[in-house]
Amino acid sequence: MSRYEPRAIEERWQEVWEREDAWRVAGPGEDGFDPSRPSAYVLEMLPYPSGEPHVGHLKCYAVGDAIAHFRRRNGFQVIHPMGYDSFGLPAENNAIKTGEPPLEATTRSIESFSRQFREWGISIDWSREVATHTPEYYRWTQWIFLQLLEAGLAYRDRAPVHWCPEDATVLANEQVVDGRCERCGTEVETRNLEQWFFRTTAFADRLLTDFDLLESWPEHVVTMQRNWIGRSEGAEVTFRCEEAGIEFPVFTTRPDTLFGATFFVLAPEHPDLERLVAGTDAEEPVRQYVNQVSREAPGARAEGDRPKTGVPLGKTVTNPVNGEEIPMFVADYVLMDYGTGAVMAVPAHDERDYGFAREFDLPIRRVIEGEDPDAPGDDDGLPYTGDGPMVNSGRFDGENNREAYPEIVTWLEEEGRGGPSVNFRLRDWLVSRQRYWGAPIPVVHCPDCGIVPVPEEDLPVILPEVDDYAPKGKSPLEAATSWVEVACPACGSDARRETDTMDTFVDSSWYFLRYLDPDNGTAAFDRAKADHWMPVDQYIGGVEHAILHLLYARFVVKALADLGHLETVEPFRNLFAQGMITRDGAKMSKSKGNTVSPAEYVERFGADSARTYVCFMGPPERGGDWTDEGVEGVNRFLARLWRIASDLAPDEPDPAAARCPDGVDGPARELAAKASWAIDKATRDFSRDFQFNTVIAAVMELVNEAYRLRDELEGSESGRAVLRYSVATAASLIQPFAPHLAAEVWAMLVGGEVWREPWPEADPELLTSETVEIVVQVNGKVRDRIEVAEGAGEEEVLALARSAGNAARHLEEGEVVKEVFVPGRLVNFVVRGA
RNA sequence: GCCCGGAUGGCGGAACGGUAGACGCGGCGGCCUUAAAAGCCGGUGUCCCGAAAGGGGCGUGCGGGUUCGAAUCCCGCUCCGGGCACCA
Numbered sequence: 001m002s003r004y005e006p007r008a009i010e011e012r013w014q015e016v017w018e019r020e021d022a023w024r025v026a027g028p029g030e031d032g033f034d035p036s037r038p039s040a041y042v043l044e045m046l047p048y049p050s051g052e053p054h055v056g057h058l059k060c061y062a063v064g065d066a067i068a069h070f071r072r073r074n075g076f077q078v079i080h081p082m083g084y085d086s087f088g089l090p091a092e093n094n095a096i097k098t099g100e101p102p103l104e105a106t107t108r109s110i111e112s113f114s115r116q117f118r119e120w121g122i123s124i125d126w127s128r129e130v131a132t133h134t135p136e137y138y139r140w141t142q143w144i145f146l147q148l149l150e151a152g153l154a155y156r157d158r159a160p161v162h163w164c165p166e167d168a169t170v171l172a173n174e175q176v177v178d179g180r181c182e183r184c185g186t187e188v189e190t191r192n193l194e195q196w197f198f199r200t201t202a203f204a205d206r207l208l209t210d211f212d213l214l215e216s217w218p219e220h221v222v223t224m225q226r227n228w229i230g231r232s233e234g235a236e237v238t239f240r241c242e243e244a245g246i247e248f249p250v251f252t253t254r255p256d257t258l259f260g261a262t263f264f265v266l267a268p269e270h271p272d273l274e275r276l277v278a279g280t281d282a283e284e285p286v287r288q289y290v291n292q293v294s295r296e297a298p299g300a301r302a303e304g305d306r307p308k309t310g311v312p313l314g315k316t317v318t319n320p321v322n323g324e325e326i327p328m329f330v331a332d333y334v335l336m337d338y339g340t341g342a343v344m345a346v347p348a349h350d351e352r353d354y355g356f357a358r359e360f361d362l363p364i365r366r367v368i369e370g371e372d373p374d375a376p377g378d379d380d381g382l383p384y385t386g387d388g389p390m391v392n393s394g395r396f397d398g399e400n401n402r403e404a405y406p407e408i409v410t411w412l413e414e415e416g417r418g419g420p421s422v423n424f425r426l427r428d429w430l431v432s433r434q435r436y437w438g439a440p441i442p443v444v445h446c447p448d449c450g451i452v453p454v455p456e457e458d459l460p461v462i463l464p465e466v467d468d469y470a471p472k473g474k475s476p477l478e479a480a481t482s483w484v485e486v487a488c489p490a491c492g493s494d495a496r497r498e499t500d501t502m503d504t505f506v507d508s509s510w511y512f513l514r515y516l517d518p519d520n521g522t523a524a525f526d527r528a529k530a531d532h533w534m535p536v537d538q539y540i541g542g543v544e545h546a547i548l549h550l551l552y553a554r555f556v557v558k559a560l561a562d563l564g565h566l567e568t569v570e571p572f573r574n575l576f577a578q579g580m581i582t583r584d585g586a587k588m589s590k591s592k593g594n595t596v597s598p599a600e601y602v603e604r605f606g607a608d609s610a611r612t613y614v615c616f617m618g619p620p621e622r623g624g625d626w627t628d629e630g631v632e633g634v635n636r637f638l639a640r641l642w643r644i645a646s647d648l649a650p651d652e653p654d655p656a657a658a659r660c661p662d663g664v665d666g667p668a669r670e671l672a673a674k675a676s677w678a679i680d681k682a683t684r685d686f687s688r689d690f691q692f693n694t695v696i697a698a699v700m701e702l703v704n705e706a707y708r709l710r711d712e713l714e715g716s717e718s719g720r721a722v723l724r725y726s727v728a729t730a731a732s733l734i735q736p737f738a739p740h741l742a743a744e745v746w747a748m749l750v751g752g753e754v755w756r757e758p759w760p761e762a763d764p765e766l767l768t769s770e771t772v773e774i775v776v777q778v779n780g781k782v783r784d785r786i787e788v789a790e791g792a793g794e795e796e797v798l799a800l801a802r803s804a805g806n807a808a809r810h811l812e813e814g815e816v817v818k819e820v821f822v823p824g825r826l827v828n829f830v831v832r833g834a
Numbered sequence: 835g836c837c838c839g840g841a842u843g844g845c846g847g848a849a850c851g852g853u854a855g856a857c858g859c860g861g862c863g864g865c866c867u868u869a870a871a872a873g874c875c876g877g878u879g880u881c882c883c884g885a886a887a888g889g890g891g892c893g894u895g896c897g898g899g900u901u902c903g904a905a906u907c908c909c910g911c912u913c914c915g916g917g918c919a920c921c922a
Contacts, residue, residue, distance in 0.1 A: 220838050220917075227837075227918060234922080252922060301920085338921045352920050425921050543916085616858075618847055630846070633858050694848070697857035707874080775853050780903040782853055806889080820902050826852055830902050
């Protein structure tokens with residue numbers, strides 16, 4: 001008997017697929033496009049090519065490929081492309097360390113990824129491959145930049161920005177985690193720099209409301225984005241400092257607590273601060289405080305539980321609702337980049353204001369009664385953030401705060417002191433980077449004309465070669481003088497190119513559009529093609545991109561749609577977030593030395609085993625711990641399938657083995673029924689939340705059943721026919737996970753190409769059996785099981801159940817007061833007086 | 835602190851409110867073999883009664899509840915993982 005040799009099998013079929021161009025698909029306007037067939041876009045997040053693919057990639061692409069195969073075999077023409085997010089810091093940092101140009105390391109990594117993806121047998125239409133670092137690609141990234149610039153959605157501004165001293169570049173808000181650089185973990189600093197932004201805030205509302213257009217996204221991802229966008233409704237209220245003649249609008253979500261405002265706080269960065277204190281006693285302490293705050297890492301400032309600090313300004317503002325003069329302070333708990341950089345402080349009903357008031361011994365005035373006056377806490381339950389009747393609030397006294405809320409806002413509006421207002425936590429996306437390995441921002445700075453976009457026909461602005469990649473606080477591109485110095489496209493006078501490059505998240509925010517038309521030399525993509533394929537029907541990737549990438553891609557697609565380049569306003573109709581694979585219960589990392597190299601397992605057990613294993617570990621949205629025993633187990637199962645197939649294989653494959661023989665009975669019928677059961681179960685679980693683990697388990701059961709009945713069936717021609725059918729069915733069902741083995745087994749038994757076969761259908765006749773087992777319960781406890789005819793009526797079943805041996809004994813213990821009958825499942829006798 | 839997940843055998847995990855533990859791993863026993871590996875077959879939640887057949891108790895993180903019946907639904911906790919966190 002021969003052995004299952006996965007490597008040989010896999011190589012053979014990979015050659016076939018390549019030769020046949022099996023995964024190529026055509027869109028509108030392309031040869032072979034069939035408008036009559038339904039289409040589907042299955043997409044996995046493109047990898048950043050660094051070194052070799054890891055198990056996270058394996059899982060992502062194994063899951064995505066299974067979905068792609070399943071859709072194909074259900075009649076869809078599936079577009080399933082692949083590319084590389086190949087601009088980025090690791091290649092550049094490597095270049096700084098070793099001097100090797102980023103292009104070389106990147107090219108090497110792409111080759112390695114591409115080779116391994118092919119070894120995994122992922123069904124990719126390689127004719128659509130893109131890499132974001134190529135001029136053919138970033139030409140269109142630059143084009144998108146210009147589109148946004150022209151539309152006023154890209155702008156340049158001087159603002160306090162996050163600066164990572166390690167990477168020597170600015171970072172977007174989203175790339176700062178706990179005050180540290182998301183990439184390297186270094187504490188970020190604040191710098192005041194002129195930078196490029198994309199106006200994501202212009203879409204803040206639509207980024208929220210358009211969640212309604214999505215079909216299925218994990219709820220927690222939507223929640224994370226909602227929180228990130230952070231919409232809050234409230235009011236704007238203007239407080240005036242009479243002495244200085246300055247008006248200070250503030251944003252508040254609690255206009256109902258206006259009467260409780262006892263002081264007023266400005267952010268240390270507030271532009272009016274200097275003017276307010278200039279020439280007063282407060283000037284020096286305020287200056288010192290502001291300096292001290294600015295030296296602190298923004299991360300430290302974000303820590304909520306540290307004591308409040310601040311300095312009085314010696315000035316007051318007037319509370320518009322009651323005319324009270326309340327003192328002003330500067331304090332670092334007020335942030336300049338949210339709202340107006342100033343807050344009215346209501347210590348009785350806001351925890352932060354309360355903390356500040358206690359620290360500085362400021363008056364705390366309750367304006368809302370708690371429901372429960374004895375609530376625990378200091379100062380009679382203050383700060384109290386709940387609802388209740390208003391007090392100390394003039395004509396609103398006694399009214400519930402919720403009801404008073406709109407009245408107060410209306411009053412403010414009438415008085416010209418404010419009105420309703422909505423604020424977002426979301427900031428504009430800072431897209432410029434002072435780094436080398438990225439797409440150059442396609443503008444020119446002209447002393448006469450200012451910022452001039454590079455004309456579209458001059459794109460791409462090619463990334464020049466440099467000798468030194470090390471960042472020096474400005475872009476390494478500054479050194480490429482012959483590239484930097486350029487004639488102004490508008491007036492022709494001496495001008496300089498922009499030397500910042502784009503955040504690599506810009507590259508990956510539109511790649512799924514380029515796949516649809518990768519060779520287009522005159523446009524980023526053809527609109528008809530985009531409208532045909534978009535939105536992506538199923539997007540697959542790790543949760544770690546729940547905010548950054550997905551938010552940016554949503555923004556770019558909305559912007560392009562607004563500009564008339566695209567119909568779709570939401571790029572990803574369905575999102576699947578795979579869970580992380582751990583090893584020994586811990587996140588894999590090189591420093592822990594617990595990484596798993598997919599290549600090693602593919603070498604030892606074959607790609608089919610590795611792929612099937614990651615899908616079998618558990619529900620794919622959850623994580624799982626990688627074990628060698630687990631891979632071996634799956635490998636054993638595939639070998640078992642191969643072995644029985646090879647034992648049963650006739651000299652010539654027989655197309656009849658694709659269908660269940662008619663009129664089988666006895667053990668043959670049992671096996672055929674199991675096959676139908678497996679088809680039904682696999683089909684349902686595939687569609688329901690991608691329950692791949694149970695799909696694979698069902699196929700395992702089918703194979704086990706074939707082994708169990710094999711001796712009985714092998715003797716007869718009809719028995720062998722059912723065996724072959726069942727094993728071919730198992731191969732067909734496992735095909736989305738183990739495409740090579742499935743192809744091999746199918747070719748042996750049936751002949752032809754299983755990946756082109758329609759997904760099998762269960763025989764409804766075989767899904768039901770003549771008899772069913774009924775559970776007999778007494779008081780909810782299982783006491784017996786009886787066999788009854790399928791569809792047997794209540795009376796008949798109850799009668800049988802009552803007389804069933806063990807059940808009957810328990811019935812004697814008392815009076816039957818109730819009988820429950822669930823057809824085809826169980827009966828339950830409720831007995832009293834036992 | 836707030837918002838999500840999760841908790842089921844020795845382990846990963848299955849279970850439309852209706853037989854808890856499918857499938858896999860591990861371990862145990864048997865067959866095959868001179869022997870081993872591989873393979874094939876059979877057990878495997880736990881405790882008690884029984885020589886056996888069999889029967890019974892207890893069991894899905896903890897405490898309540900709804901129901902003829904709860905791993906599943908409701909209320910209140912505990913622990914673990916993830917996200918957010920001075921956003922006015």
